[in-house]
Amino acid sequence: MMVLHGYWRSTSSYRVRIALNLKGIEYDQVTHDLRTGEQAAPDYVALNPQRLVPTLDTGDVLLTQSIAIIEWLEEQYPEPRLLPEAPHDRAAVRAMSDIVACDIHPLNNVRVLNAIKNDLGANATQTSAWISHWIQSGFTAIEALIEKHGGTYAFGDMPTMADCCLVPQLYSAERFEVDVSAYPRILAATEAASRLPAFEKAHPSRQPDAD
Numbered sequence: 001m002m003v004l005h006g007y008w009r010s011t012s013s014y015r016v017r018i019a020l021n022l023k024g025i026e027y028d029q030v031t032h033d034l035r036t037g038e039q040a041a042p043d044y045v046a047l048n049p050q051r052l053v054p055t056l057d058t059g060d061v062l063l064t065q066s067i068a069i070i071e072w073l074e075e076q077y078p079e080p081r082l083l084p085e086a087p088h089d090r091a092a093v094r095a096m097s098d099i100v101a102c103d104i105h106p107l108n109n110v111r112v113l114n115a116i117k118n119d120l121g122a123n124a125t126q127t128s129a130w131i132s133h134w135i136q137s138g139f140t141a142i143e144a145l146i147e148k149h150g151g152t153y154a155f156g157d158m159p160t161m162a163d164c165c166l167v168p169q170l171y172s173a174e175r176f177e178v179d180v181s182a183y184p185r186i187l188a189a190t191e192a193a194s195r196l197p198a199f200e201k202a203h204p205s206r207q208p209d210a211d
């Protein structure tokens with residue numbers, strides 16, 4: 001049985017939970033409470049030197065970085081596909097995923113928010129403006145990509161890695177009360193994906209460690 005080391009509200013862990021569920025893979029979960037810094041405990045650092053969740057213990061290897069984990073799952077368990085067949089389509093799905101994983105999420109991660117508050121002295125209003133800025137900037141680009149490539153979901157009519165990234169990012173935007181009303185295509189695609197059992201089961205509120 002695979003073991004996912006994560007945290008219920010971690011959107012990177014949420015991405016991997018969705019991918020595992022879409023692939024129909026059973027897994028156990030071990031939680032590391034980010035609020036109390038459990039990601040920095042020596043036992044966990046031995047698994048993930050970056051002190052971030054998630055880590056997937058496949059039974060044979062330890063995998064880190066959610067996108068690398070999802071790509072590994074795709075290679076080991078090709079069906080159902082999370083990346084389309086044609087290389088240019090795969091590139092489009094990866095582009096949407098990377099906007100979330102590389103250009104939005106890292107700027108709003110716990111350690112970055114702590115740094116702008118504690119090291120740079122940002123107050124609550126400034127911190128909220130920072131979060132909104134990076135989410136809205138990324139979402140503006142994704143909205144345009146969905147206009148070009150989207151169908152029922154972010155890319156076409158089957159859920160892909162892009163949806164694995166976008167649904168958790170919208171969850172985060174809503175948690176931080178970011179105005180997402182300018183992104184009707186993102187809202188429609190994430191609503192469609194969220195109705196699928198694989199996404200429902202992965203929702204933070206459904207996890208055993210949820211508050």
Ligand SMILES: N[C@@H](CCC(=O)N[C@@H](CS)C(=O)NCC(=O)O)C(=O)O
Nearest residue numbers: 010011012052053054065066110111
């Ligand atoms: N690029 C990494 C990001 C991992 C990451 O930042 N995880 C967050 C939770 S979503 C975390 O562990 N934060 C703890 C911290 O910032 O100290 C991935 O996709 O796995």
